[in-house]
Amino acid sequence: NAGVMQNPRHLVRRRGQEARLRCSPMKGHSHVYWYRQLPEEGLKFMVYLQKENIIDESGMPKERFSAEFPKEGPSILRIQQVVRGDSAAYFCASSPLRGQGQETQYFGPGTRLLVL
Amino acid sequence: KNEVEQSPQNLTAQEGEFITINCSYSVGISALHWLQQHPGGGIVSLFMLSSGKKKHGRLIATINIQEKHSSLHITASHPRDSAVYICAVRSGTETSGSRLTFGEGTQLTVNP
Numbered sequence: 749n750a751g752v753m754q755n756p757r758h759l760v761r762r763r764g765q766e767a768r769l770r771c772s773p774m775k776g777h778s779h780v781y782w783y784r785q786l787p788e789e790g791l792k793f794m795v796y797l798q799k800e801n802i803i804d805e806s807g808m809p810k811e812r813f814s815a816e817f818p819k820e821g822p823s824i825l826r827i828q829q830v831v832r833g834d835s836a837a838y839f840c841a842s843s844p845l846r847g848q849g850q851e852t853q854y855f856g857p858g859t860r861l862l863v864l
Numbered sequence: 865k866n867e868v869e870q871s872p873q874n875l876t877a878q879e880g881e882f883i884t885i886n887c888s889y890s891v892g893i894s895a896l897h898w899l900q901q902h903p904g905g906g907i908v909s910l911f912m913l914s915s916g917k918k919k920h921g922r923l924i925a926t927i928n929i930q931e932k933h934s935s936l937h938i939t940a941s942h943p944r945d946s947a948v949y950i951c952a953v954r955s956g957t958e959t960s961g962s963r964l965t966f967g968e969g970t971q972l973t974v975n976p
Contacts, residue, residue, distance in 0.1 A: 781963060791950065791966040804963060837905060851895070851954075853964065855907035 750775070752842050752856035753822075760862045767827040767834070769859045773842030780823040781853060782808075782815060785837040794838075797823055830863045837861075867891050870951050870967035877974050883938040885970045887951030890932065897964060898925050898936050899950040907950075910936070941974045948972070 753772040761767050773780050782794040793807040797817035808815065812830075817823040827834055837860050841853035869888045877883055887896070898910045911918050911925040913934065918925050922941075927934040938945055948971050952964040 783964075783966075790968040791952075791964075793963045793965065796963050807963070839907060852909050852912050853897070854909065855899075857906050860905070 752777075752840060752854050754838075754840050754856035754859050756859060757857060758860045758862070760864065761830050762864050763831055764829050767830050767861055767863075769825040769827075769838050769840075769861070770822040771825070771840030771842075771856055772822040773840075774844075774854055777842035777844050777854070779843045780817050781841045781843075782823075782825050783839045783841065785839065785858075787836065791839065794825070827861075830861075832863050835861055835863045866967070867965050868951055868953055868967040870949075870970050872970060873968065874971045875973070877941050877972070879942060879974055879976050881941050881974075883941050883945075883972065883974075885936045885949050885951075885972070887934045887936070887967055888932060889934075889951075889953050891953065891955050891965070893932075893953040893955045895954045896927055896934050897952040897954070898934075899952060901948040901950060901969070903947065910949075938972075943974045943976050946973050 752774055755770050778799050780797045783791045784794050785791045795808045795815045796804040799817055800819050812828045814826045837858045839858045840856040843851050843853045867890050871886045895912050895914045897912050900908045900910050913925055913927045922939045924937040948969040950969045951967040954964055
């Protein structure tokens with residue numbers, strides 16, 4: 749059973765470009781969380797999604813950032829018109845259905861975004 | 865003040881020493897996680913606790929719900945234990961699910 753997959757692992761963008769970060773949860777997991785780790789800072793919650801639904805996006809900047817988790821395919825975190833302050837490590841985590849008593853979150857390896 | 869506070873921020877130990885990392889939180893929680901982040905950046909979940917104590921190999925995690933405090937202990941530390949250890953709490957409602965709030969992390973260095 750493969751773990752949480754994220755790609756790309758490293759992404760370099762120039763200011764004003766778009767960044768697309770992908771996350772494939774563990775098999776059987778339908779809950780996805782995105783977290784951001786700015787340089788020299790701790791992890792911060794961004795958004796929580798289930799298949800085809802955004803459940804909680806209270807941690808996501810109101811502009812330029814969006815997330816989706818379609819019925820088929822990976823979850824995508826999209827950053828439009830990137831700025832240098834978006835440079836960070838973006839981690840995805842997944843967990844299985846709620847109510848099954850197994851709510852440990854399994855983390856992906858992260859995508860390191862560098863904006864030049 | 866952060867909702868989750870860890871101490872110490874940095875810890876250097878000699879191989880074989882007993883290590884304790886502390887975590888205090890200020891909100892009501894449903895569970896507390898201890899995570900390990902390796903120098904390469906990957907994150908591994910070590911423990912999830914809602915009460916009492918858990919042990920896995922040389923690692924022990926305890927939580928005191930009344931005092932809103934948790935500790936992570938490492939016995940017989942080894943250089944390969946060098947990593948950042950992160951405390952995270954889950955206080956989500958039905959709407960917010962299991963979102964985690966993280967401490968700033970403790971950088972542990974174990975010297976041979």
